[in-house]
Amino acid sequence: MSIIVPELDDIGYREFREESEARLPKDAPRWSEHNLSDPGITFLEMLSWLSDIELYRLNRITPKHLQKFLALLGDHYPSARASKGMIVSTEGVSSDIKIDVGTAIEMEINQRKRVFRTKNRFCGNPAKIDRIDVFRESELFISRRVDSGEIEPFYAFGEEPKEENFFRLILNGIPSKDLNLYIELDESNLPSYNQEWRDDYLWLQEHDSIKLEWYITIDDVTYWIEPKEDKSLNLRYSGMVSFTIDKPISSSAKVLIICRLKNSSYMIAPFIKNIYLNSIEIEQSEAIVERITSSGEANQELTLGHESLLDAKGSGVAIEVESGGKIESWRRVDTLQNSKEEDRDFIYDNTTQKVLFGDGQRGSIAPYGDTIICKYLITRGESGVVANRADSWTIKGFEALNFYNPRGINGAESIPSYERRFATIIERWKTPTQAVTLEDYETLAKMTAGLRVARVKAFVDKQKKNCVAVVVVPYSRGDYPMPDDFFCRRVCRFLDSRRLITTVIDVIKPIYTEVGITLHIKIHAHFDMGRVRRDSVEAIDEYLHPLRGGDDKSGWEFGRGVYVSDIYALVESIEGISCIFDISFHGEGTYDNRKKVYTIEKKSLIRSLVHRVTFEKSSLACGGAL
CATH class of the missing domain: 2.60.120 (Jelly Rolls)
Incomplete structure (x- = not known):
């Protein structure tokens, strides 16, 4: 149940004034003159106005409050995301040409100049x-x-x-x-x-x-x-x-x-x-240099002129102070509590995007009249996206080189709204970070870095003490994917740092139980037997598939047997089939005649054998065969 947010600003100036005047006969009986010209009434009106303003402020949740709430929830660094991609040369480049990391590259997007920077060193x-x-x-x-x-x-x-x-x-x-x-x-x-x-x-x-x-x-x-x-x-x-x-x-x-x-x-x-x-990895970012004259005051604050810092933590914010033609770099610290009078330290507050200086006792004061130079990188977010190939990339200092982007420069995102950031936190809370339940192990295993894990099944291995067995199936273009030892070790390594301290994790490969099905059916007149046979076999293969099978097409369920009724419902929907006379199974599983189900082990998935389809050619009527 959500908490009801109270409405504090429920009365205004008029209500404050009328209520105050109504209390005068009781609280100030000797005050008998209540005309508008009375100085006391003027004070009463002023106090009512101030009370109305204060109540309005109390009822508001300001951006600063929202940022503090988000910080309490773990969202400290709101940031825009830069577009990233690659540019390549249209021809060979002399081996004498070297382009360093951070070199500026200009590109015109929608008649606006955008600046990108290189992410790797380029050698022609x-x-x-x-x-x-x-x-x-x-x-x-x-x-x-x-x-x-x-x-x-x-x-x-x-x-x-x-x-x-x-x-x-x-x-x-x-x-x-x-x-x-x-x-x-x-x-x-x-x-x-x-x-x-x-x-x-x-x-x-x-x-x-x-x-x-x-x-x-x-x-x-x-x-x-x-x-x-x-x-x-x-x-x-x-x-x-x-x-x-x-x-x-x-x-x-x-x-x-x-x-x-x-x-x-x-x-x-x-x-x-x-x-x-000849390729260069790039991202959209611009170097900003701001020059501000110091006020010489203690605890001086400076607000950066741009919000969309490339690094929202502000680790890239650099401060220099120019005095008498000499430029000196200042040191960024997390707190000024340990700074001394002579320490040239500053703080960057990412919640307000302000640079804070010392008071002369904890951290130096930037002298009056000196020039404070602020340097940092920003990104233009979504306006830095290059959707299609462009051939007009200009690298500063290497204008004669011709580069183009073979693919789009994408991935940009502007600073998210407060509503979106709160929604992201709620979604993040729904995702486990510690493996406690079997469902946690299954969710986390699919999040293993660098792996495409298609299916996971976790269960308690009762033969080992405190052991959780995790069966993993990798995504593959093949029909029956099988992880190698390296794949299993990577999943195990990922889960190991997220398990409870006494739990033993055993990441294992799936077992494929071979199952074949024989159908004896009757088809409608004028339908081709070869086509019906092909459609029937393909439908069964797809239904039993470990990645695409099952009723919800998300993969056949681990350990689930194949019921006769499953195949009956599947096959009778195929065009051309009049009725089904018999369904039988063959393979490595066990058929339970009482429950009409072909059972497999709980760790198992199904590997289809060759399915057989025979046709009833007589005039035997449909109905009651099963």
Whole structure:
């Protein structure tokens, strides 16, 4: 039940004045002159007016109050989200060109200039990718030319990746010593996942069960090269793969880059959308510099001129004070309580977006007349979105280079309203952070960073003390996905920090019980038996599917048996079937004749065997067969 918010501002100026005048005969009987010209009445009117104002203020919930309430609920840092993306060069770039992190890039969006900044260091590469060849079982399977920087998407190691399959990039030109390949995967039809996996990057690299080997071939001589950084995590995600080429390459050399699969455990085969040699990751942010003359007062406050800080915590806010041509940097601290008189410290209050200085005892006072320089980054939120390809990117200091964005620059979001922030907190409260119930384990397992977990079933393992067994099924393009050991370890590692202290977690693979169904049916005249057979088998396969099956199409329920009535209701809706004479089961389960159900273990899902369909050709009438 929600709390009823009281209405405090329920009377106004007139009510205050009338009530006060009505009390005068009792509280001040000697005061007999109540005309408007009486000075006492003037004071009474003024006090009624002040009371009305105070009551109005008491009844209001100001933005400052809302921010304090949100801070109590854990929402300390309201911020806009910057649009992010990638730009690439339309041609080879000289290896002498180096662009540092944070370099400004200008772009005109809807007749407004927007400033972006680079997120990675760019090293020019004069080479271009001329052709991509894909080999399966040592045989050339695909050969595609790269036209204007675009290619037709392809499976890197096949739809079902096999060890020793590889692809190679045939370069036109000589690559620079610093070689950066941005590999973009096509993930358009895949479910979303928790993208905070990079926080655990080193552990993932050490324990990864997928092994790739990279080589460079120079004039038919092949050398092994090791990535110095692989943000794609062995082509699991879109990201940059960086190398240092320390082999001498002549100007006329033929150069190939080869990626070979040595150990495969992909849940989803990498489907490469494009590969770029000269690419820069960018985000929309602008550097703001404000110059304010110091008042020289103790506890001086300055309000920043922009709200949409790129980092709402204010960690990027820098303060400098210019005095007599000399500029000195001040230090940001969380509190001035420990600052001394000579300490040049300041506080940034993110709730009010104010910079606070000391009082001369706890923190120095910015001297009168000196110039206070405030530096910080802001983002323009949704106005920084570039929906389509654009070719007019201008990098400050490198105006001669031509860059374009092959995909949209998206992901921006303006500062959310207070209502939306409260709604987000409520939704966050509904999501467990500690695994207590079995439902908590199932919810949290699906949130494992970097994994697409399709199905989870948690239950108490009574054979082990204090043990919760968690069955996980990965998302896969295949029909019967099976996680590898690495997948299970990652889920277990994610749950381990969220379990109760005495609980033991056992993340296990699903068991698939093979089940086949035989139908004996009669069809309507003039219907094709082959088509009816195909439709029946496809309907049963889909109904029993571990990811898409069941009545709600969210996957067949763990441990649920197959009832005769389930199949009867499913098949009789297929066009062309007149009636069903018999339904029988075969496979690894057990048929309970009394309950008319084919049972499986509680940890199990169903793997369909070959389903059989036979037809009744006689004139036997329908009805009563089951």
